[in-house]
Amino acid sequence: MTDQKIEAYEGPAGGWGSAKSLAEILTREQIPASGAAMLMKQNKPDGFMCVSCAWAKPAKPLAFEYCENGAKATAWEQTRRRATPAFFAEHSVTELLSWPDYDLEEQGRLTHPMRYDPQTDRYVPVAWAEAFAEIGRELKGLDPKSVVFYASGRASLETSYMYALLARMYGNNNLPDSSNMCHESTSVALPQSIGVPVGTTRLEDFESTDLILFFGQNVGSNSPRMLHPLQEARRRGVPIITFNPLRERGLERFTNPQAPLEMLTNSSTQISTQYHQVKAGGDLAAITGMCKAILAADRDALDAGRPRIIDVAFIEEHTHGLADFVRFCDAQAWADLESRSGLKREALEAAASVYMRARSTIGIYGMGLTQHRKGTETVQMLVNLLLLRGNIGRPGAGICPVRGHSNVQGQRTVGISEKPELVPLDKIAEQYGFEPAREKGLNTVEVCEGVLDGSVRAFIGLGGNFVRAVPDTARMEEAWRGLRLSVQVSTKLNRAHLVRGEIAYILPCLGRIEIDRQASGPQAVSMEDSCSAFHGSRGVSEPVSEHVRSEPWIVAEIAKAVLAPNPKVDWDGWVADYSRIRDSIEATYPDKFRDFNKRMFEPGGFYKPLAARDRKWETKTGKANFIVPPGLEADPDMPRSDRSVIDLITLRSNDQFNTTVYGYDDRFRGVKGTRKVLFMNENDLARLGLADGETVDVSTDADDDVARVVRGLRVVRYDIPEGNCGGYYPEMNVLIPLWHHDAQAKTPAAKAIPVRVTPAVPEAATGGA
Structure with missing residues (x-):
């Protein structure tokens, strides 16, 4: 973190800033020539699916069907740097624990299986057979209920299916x-409302929509390829109404790097036609x-004899619960709605006015809706809004949760779930001749609780950076060392x-x-995108080492052990x-994977x-449900004690993907050379008596006798709603109580x-905390 600088960025999303950032990472990872050629195969039917976000892949791809962050993900994976046994021999685990996340991953690709040696406090090389033999012995000696099989979202459908079968x-x-x-709120909310756990839109719906509502998703940093259909929609005159606490550049202006005229003239497309800076947790209101x-x-229309605003025919045939929902809405005072949303009545009515004139509307959202105490209710409220005008189950309309990792949705489809009711266990039992466990498994929060109380004894990680991604990271890291076994496939x-x-x-x-x-011979794998389409993927580069193995092989060897x-x-x-795995997937899920091998490319x-796309509702009522929340308080059992307490929003920079940090710049927010910042109104x-540029400490205001603090952040004056502040994930995760979900x-x-944000306490006074 050198040459730190904070200054406003005036450019659009995309454009020359994106091109420059891409060139920098290709050069840094020492793959400028081969990387450019490799990117031509990214997200193409005859190439590989991006290892970054899960945004939909078009049937007719662009010449350069990748975005800035997708290209960074490719460069990150295909780096010429290597973390060899010699590296681990040089550095102890204790030393490496002091390194920043960026420095750890920047050592490059892992080349050999490694085992921790407590005598030297180092990882040492181990033979594959020896590793599996010990892992097998340990797992056989543990209570199965004490073992966790975590999946990050990166693995293919084939690997995920095998992994789920191994666990069961x-x-x-x-x-x-x-x-x-991230999206568990979606997986809980949508089945109750419309009978499916995923979004209903297809990529082609963007070609015929009349309005796009955008909630809590930073498209410019998290799924930039999505900017292409948004730009095309705007060129057709489609309004885009955005609700987001921060003004994100990708939701404001976009210059298409693949449009020579735009690049030469520095022209851009306005993305949002209305931009409402809702306060954190205010989307429900x-x-x-x-x-x-x-x-x-x-x-008013009914009284005046004008055409109705709501879709009466749709509501009467396809929905349940409207009367209760109308009573709930009528009971809400505008003053309360304004206070809890942070928006004026006139702003909300302006957005509603555009919605009332649109024939077909898509409702897009991200973790700005889901990562709240009332995330499930907020997603259901968005469904309610769409149901009022029949915007589920017709062309150009639907609900569109934007998933993060490239196959996180697909993993669920083939059995990665702690909820046995979501998996065809009877079919699996018949297919493979065993009786699978019927007891509910552990979700992420419950895994953390089990690590803290000692009931979880082993953790197998199929990708990811679990201890960095979870809440309450300081407490979790301390407790994690009590595990008997940890295995990371990485x-x-x-x-x-x-x-x-x-x-x-x-x-x-x-x-x-x-x-x-x-x-x-060479194998292909498959994954599912955010729009529920399955795609094949073929590798195009040589393996980094003769000692690395495929994920299916590793899962199979653990299973055999x-x-x-x-x-x-x-x-x-x-x-x-x-292809034999895909045949087995099809046998387990025949309706979803008909002719899987024939259709995957x-x-x-x-x-x-x-x-739900066909307006068939697999809910308890047999219809789409208007669901009424118990109230509009975003955090009813954790009230803010006074005005000195403000709400922190965790953010990702445009130089990272999930926990992977590609660099220390956040171009769109004007931050260069550091991640130790706190954005404040x-x-x-x-x-609070603070100055722009001052160094502060941030501590959680929770009455649970646990000290949670992040020290030494630089305050950045920023356009963020009053009463809110923003800081980077995963560094801020230490501030999230595990029970705050x-x-x-x-x-x-x-x-x-x-x-609470307070002037920084000198490190010597805190004992170096």
């Missing part, structure tokens, strides 16, 4: 994944305000390898971009030919059937953490 044959449903930390305005306008070194169990292994795997050669032989499960045959992918600065989904409430 071992004896549990302890299959948490990264969805637990804001959407309720829109619904209230629509219902009032509908009554491509690069990260903190999860260093905060380890008593016995710890690092198992290096192939990346998705690498050629995966097995007995039957710990499970009794089963004549109905041919682990070796699956690894030899991944269809341009644009092939879609998973979703009943100028009125809060004045009220969505009541139904247990998604950590990372977007509204009550904190």
Whole structure:
């Protein structure tokens, strides 16, 4: 973190800033020539699917079908840097624990399987057979209920299916994944409302929509390829109404790097036609305000004999619960809606007015809606808004949760879930001749609780950086060392390898971009995008080392080491030919994966059937449900004690993806060379007696006798709602109490953490904390 500078960025999303950033990382990772050629295969039907976000892949891809962050992800995986046994011999685990996240991953790709040696406090190389033998012995000696099988969202459908089967044959449903930390509120809310756990829109719906509502998702940093359909919609005159606490550049202006005229003239497209800076946790009240305005306008239309505003025919045939919902909206006072949303009545009515004129509307949202104590209710309120005008189950309309990791949605589709009711266990039992566990497994929060109380004894991580991604990280890291066994299947070194169990292994795997050669030849894998389309993917580069192995092979070897032989499960045959895994997936899920092997490379992918798209509602009422929340308080059982407590929103920079930090610049927010910043409203600065550029400490305001603090952040005056502040994930996770989560989904409430901001205490006075 050198040459730190904070100054406003005036450029658009995309444009020359994006091109310059891409050139920098390709050069830094020492792949400028080969990297450019490799990117031409990214997100193409005959190439590999991006290892970054899960945004939909078009049937007719652009010449450069990748974005800035997708290209960074490719460069990050295909770096020429290597973390070899010599590196681990040089550095102890204790030393590496002091390194920043960026420095750990920047050591490059892992090349050999490694085992922790407590005598030297170092990881040392180990033979694959020896590693699996010990892992198998340890797992056989543990209660299956005490073992966790975590999946990060990176693994293919094939690997995920095998991994879920391994866990269930071992004896549990302890299959948490990264969805637990981000979109679990979606997975709980949507089945109750419309009978499916995922969004209903397809990529082609963006071509015929009349309005896009955008809630709590930073498209410019988290899914930039999405800017192309947004730009095309704006060129057709489609309004885009945005609700987001911070003014994010990708939601303001976009210059298409693939449009020579735009690049040469520095022209850009305005993305949002209305931009409402809702306060953290205020979306529930804001959407309720829109619904209230629509219902009032509908009554006026009815009284005046004009056409109705709400879609009466749709509501009568397809929905349940409107009367209770109308009573709820009518009971909400505008003063309360304004106070809780941070928006004026006129702003909410302006948004509602545009919505009332649109024939087909798409409602897009991200973790700004889901990572709250009332995330589930907020998602359901957005569904309520769409149902009022029949915007579920018709072209150009629908609900569109934007997923993060490239196959996190697909993992759920093939069995990665701690909820046994979501998995066809009877079919699996018949198919493989064993009785799977029926008891609910552990989700992410429950895993953390189990580590703290000692009931979790082993953790197998299929990708990811779990201990860095979870809440209450200081407490979790301390407790993590009490595990008997930790195993990480990884491509690069990260903190999860260093905060380890008593016995710890690092198992290096192939990346998705690498050629995966097995007995039957080079293999292809598959994944599911945010719009529920399945895609095939083929590696194009040589493996980083002869000692790395594919994820399916690693999963199969663990299974063979710990499970009794089963004549109905041919682990070796699956690894030899991944098409056999896909045949088994199709046998388990015949409706979703019909002709899987034949269809996996269809341009644009092939879609998973979703009943709600056809206006068939697999809910308890048999209809789409208007669901009434118990109230509009964003955090009812954790009241803010006084005005000195403000809500922290965790953010990602445009130089990172999830816990992976590509660099120390956040171009769109004008930050260069540091991540130790806290974005604050100028009125809060004045009220708290702080100055722009001052160094501060941030502590959680929670009555649980646990000290949670992040020290030494630089205050940055920023356009953020009063009463809110923003800081970077995952560094701010230490401030999230483990119990501070969505009541139904247990998604950590990372977007509204009550904190106190105070002038920094000198390090000597805090004992170096």
